[in-house]
Amino acid sequence: MWKVCIRRIESLCSRFLWSGATDRRANAKIVWKTCCLPKAEGGIGLRNFKIWNLTLLLRLGWLLFSGSSSLWVAWHCSHNCPSSYAFWSQVESPSQSWSWRSILRLREILSRFLFSEIHSGQNTSFWFDNWSPLGPLIGVFGREGTRNLRIHIDAPVSASWNAGGWSLPHPRSEQEVNLHLYLTGIPLLSIDRGPDQFFWLTNGIKNRVFSSSKTWDALRPRAAIQDVAKHLWFSGAMPKHAFHFWVTNLNRLPTHSRLASWGLQVQTECCVCNSEIENRDHLMLTCHYATVLWSQVRPPEKLRMMVVQAMVYNIWQQRNNNLHNQTLQPPLVVFKHINRHIINSIYALIHRKKFSSLMQLWLI
């Protein structure tokens, strides 16, 4: 897929996430890169389209080596890469199709995943394929390696073998010793063993089939596991409350103090109590309105995060109501609303064993 298409799709998805529509301008509170991290690593588990596109392109690269009988593979093997060497060594040119050039540009990444188990040694490139623990040998020995090991640049692995065994010259460097050690430990080459087999290597495990999910997982951006994730995304959490709590936890709510820090001409006082600087911690914890509301609840352990998320969501909603509509419901009215929400949530979950005793706990 064109890079410009990927950027456009990501832009539309971001708009939809933050405004609820694709044709409305939206201020993203959290960068798309973070949104695309798994929930356990601080994101919301969306797919990074660039990496997903890369994963699917790698599948096309895999098909060329996997022995697939598809017409697409047959055509490319006939026209673009009659041998493994031809694939790895060919130079990109404007006369090639855009899709073929896209695959060629992935060769460096492809070589990390593609591993050849040599049987006859005839369809594996000695220098370019990944068939030993050293990786592609051209990267280890360089072009001068062809002279030192006396193996031609376009030769298959079988060129280093004769009826008596491996025919490489006496090793003169540490890498050459390592190569010799590896070769002495693998089964002998023989046409009777059939053609070489290519594997898709992920996390050190050889797979006979391409796995999109494993490849995606190997390529995706990573971040440290965050303990807070289990308080954000748990069984029974209300999605809109959990999402809002995720934004709040990252301190990305557009509070007055944050707006002022961006240079906007706004008053910095809290728009609920009008007496202190409005920031996240004040609004949610120390504002008089919030303290009255928090004093109403004593949630049991199993319901604590569900109640906390509902409280934070409702406090922010009341703050916005007061700011835009000059309407602030009394804390006790808001608490009744939260109480109703918790009871409804428990009813929805009551058929699950671990939630069956919650109603009793909540109503005490």
Ligand SMILES: [Zn+2]
């Ligand atoms: Zn306040």
